Amino acid sequence: MTPVWLDGALLDAAAARIDPADRGFLLGDGLFETIRVLDGRPDRLAAHLARLRAGAAVLEIPLPYGDDALASALAGLAGAARIGSGSLRLTLTRGPGPRGLLPPGTPRPTVLATAAPAGPSLPPARVVVATVTRRNERSPLSRLKTLNYLDGVMARQEAARRGADDALMLNGAGRLAEATAANLFAVIDGRPVTPPVEEGALPGIARAEAIARLGAVERPVALSDLARATEIVLTSSLSIRPVVAVDGRPVGDGGPGSMAAALAT
Amino acid sequence: MTPVWLDGALLDAAAARIDPADRGFLLGDGLFETIRVLDGRPDRLAAHLARLRAGAAVLEIPLPYGDDALASALAGLAGAARIGSGSLRLTLTRGPGPRGLLPPGTPRPTVLATAAPAGPSLPPARVVVATVTRRNERSPLSRLKTLNYLDGVMARQEAARRGADDALMLNGAGRLAEATAANLFAVIDGRPVTPPVEEGALPGIARAEAIARLGAVERPVALSDLARATEIVLTSSLSIRPVVAVDGRPVGDGGPGSMAAALAT
Numbered sequence: 001m002t003p004v005w006l007d008g009a010l011l012d013a014a015a016a017r018i019d020p021a022d023r024g025f026l027l028g029d030g031l032f033e034t035i036r037v038l039d040g041r042p043d044r045l046a047a048h049l050a051r052l053r054a055g056a057a058v059l060e061i062p063l064p065y066g067d068d069a070l071a072s073a074l075a076g077l078a079g080a081a082r083i084g085s086g087s088l089r090l091t092l093t094r095g096p097g098p099r100g101l102l103p104p105g106t107p108r109p110t111v112l113a114t115a116a117p118a119g120p121s122l123p124p125a126r127v128v129v130a131t132v133t134r135r136n137e138r139s140p141l142s143r144l145k146t147l148n149y150l151d152g153v154m155a156r157q158e159a160a161r162r163g164a165d166d167a168l169m170l171n172g173a174g175r176l177a178e179a180t181a182a183n184l185f186a187v188i189d190g191r192p193v194t195p196p197v198e199e200g201a202l203p204g205i206a207r208a209e210a211i212a213r214l215g216a217v218e219r220p221v222a223l224s225d226l227a228r229a230t231e232i233v234l235t236s237s238l239s240i241r242p243v244v245a246v247d248g249r250p251v252g253d254g255g256p257g258s259m260a261a262a263l264a265t
Numbered sequence: 266m267t268p269v270w271l272d273g274a275l276l277d278a279a280a281a282r283i284d285p286a287d288r289g290f291l292l293g294d295g296l297f298e299t300i301r302v303l304d305g306r307p308d309r310l311a312a313h314l315a316r317l318r319a320g321a322a323v324l325e326i327p328l329p330y331g332d333d334a335l336a337s338a339l340a341g342l343a344g345a346a347r348i349g350s351g352s353l354r355l356t357l358t359r360g361p362g363p364r365g366l367l368p369p370g371t372p373r374p375t376v377l378a379t380a381a382p383a384g385p386s387l388p389p390a391r392v393v394v395a396t397v398t399r400r401n402e403r404s405p406l407s408r409l410k411t412l413n414y415l416d417g418v419m420a421r422q423e424a425a426r427r428g429a430d431d432a433l434m435l436n437g438a439g440r441l442a443e444a445t446a447a448n449l450f451a452v453i454d455g456r457p458v459t460p461p462v463e464e465g466a467l468p469g470i471a472r473a474e475a476i477a478r479l480g481a482v483e484r485p486v487a488l489s490d491l492a493r494a495t496e497i498v499l500t501s502s503l504s505i506r507p508v509v510a511v512d513g514r515p516v517g518d519g520g521p522g523s524m525a526a527a528l529a530t
Contacts, residue, residue, distance in 0.1 A: 004285060018283035018290050020269060020377055025283050026356065027414040028293030059415070060422065087364070091291065099352070099381045101414065101421040101445055112285055116364045136401035138437050139416050148413035149292040149366065150324070151404055156366040157325060172403050172437040180366055 003080040005073045005113040022110055024093025028147040031055045032091040036237050037083045042074045047205045055144040061094045064109055081115035087238055089114050124256050126245040130155035130167040135177040137200035152180040171200035176221040182234035183207035187259055188225050192216040206235040210263055231257035240264045268345040270338045270378040287375055289358025293412040296320045297356040301502050302348045307339045312470045320409040326359050329374055339378055346380035352503055354379050389521055391510040395420035395432040402436040402465035417445040436465035441486040447499035448472035452524055453490050457481040471500040475528055496522035505529045
């Protein structure tokens with residue numbers, strides 16, 4: 001039995017049904033959060049729920065549960081799934097709707113939570129700069145964690161084809177935005193920097209913490225800037241991952257650096 | 266009973282279940298086609314299936330049915346749903362997968378077809394130019410009919426807020442790309458033109474036909490070009506719709522023109 005939480009009930013995944021008319025399925029009309037579980041408890045939960053709520057307000061999707069109810073649902077799911085260390089995914093969609101793009105006047109949103117045990121710890125990453133696609137910093141969706149994840153999927157497929165662990169994504173202007181599912185920090189000219197949200201970076205929760213801890217500067221990062229980075233690190237809610245090569249060229253001395261070590265503690 | 270066709274079987278929509286682990290639901294990892302039904306038969310079906318197959322090849326999603334099987338499924342669904350005049354939607358997703366962006370090595374794609382009767386015929390459209398978001402002509406997804414439809418949903422919401430019927434969408438360069446679910450044709454300096462696919466226009470099937478019938482020129486269309494258009498028409502597989510106002514300003518003499526009439530016959 002694999003427990004999931006769907007619209008208020010804890011049930012077996014095999015019995016959980018998403019309506020084929022769900023706009024999450026038909027149009028990617030929804031949002032999600034990936035939440036780390038540490039010692040059986042959701043980590044940074046308040047920040048995740050605040051971000052989900054802010055995104056739902058932008059998309060005008062009513063979130064039918066309060067924070068306490070969601071916290072209780074997630075804790076219950078982590079317990080039922082016996083996840084001591086791992087992750088939870090909380091998905092909110094606008095729910096079923098009739099044909100067409102315009103949302104129904106009174107949506108019945110879908111809320112799904114799933115749990116996964118921690119995978120093996122990831123080695124330092126060898127990445128490529130994605131050539132197949134770009135992030136769209138001109139869309140507000142670049143600042144929301146939505147179900148429209150196909151650009152990231154395509155970039156990740158490109159990385160796999162090229163024998164890399166992940167891909168860095170450029171924005172429409174050709175500057176660095178982030179990785180496929182993580183934010184990007186680099187030490188350039190001796191200072192930690194990260195691309196601004198306006199450049200197409202998702203406002204990651206681990207990113208905000210890393211900016212504060214490192215005193216990192218948010219500024220546009222060109223490929224020529226990245227080429228002289230002495231250290232690169234990818235941050236997400238689930239991991240802090242050093243980047244040891246970009247497009248086959250070593251970063252710094254080719255091993256994890258002090259920024260990664262500072263963030264991992 | 267509302268019949269749908271799901272993974273090889275015709276069944277009632279209430280009994281049709283999408284797996285909560287389906288990547289179409291979790292990541293928008295899939296494609297769709299909207300096909301007009303005329304006299305109970307799918308219209309331009311070969312072109313729709315060819316486009317779906319081309320998109321699936323780009324995304325590396327195996328399509329588990331041949332064209333004959335899909336044609337038979339769609340005809341059967343149109344019959345079961347008693348759709349004489351209306352539309353079918355054929356959705357292909359990569360199917361369920363484990364956590365993460367990288368597709369499973371052996372995907373089990375989901376194929377869903379649904380049917381809808383024709384709505385009331387649409388009056389000429391009053392549109393706005395969307396300000397909230399832009400299409401991403403730097404992504405191959407702008408040329409595929411994917412489940413990542415949230416930019417279009419947001420633009421459509423903006424149109425509704427502003428009292429309009431639809432929104433025209435700009436690309437990252439600030440030029441016209443298309444409407445939220447239709448291509449854009451305009452008569453500018455006496456010639457019919459439409460934005461090229463490279464400008465962020467979906468390669469619509471009705472668009473290809475209209476280009477051929479009108480002898481339309483594919484060229485970038487700036488807002489200043491659109492401002493002097495004497496006629497504007499939106500084309501989709503389901504309708505040919507004249508645009509009689511943009512941002513509150515009448516187009517031409519404010520009524521449907523001869524290009525719309527030529528395409529409607």
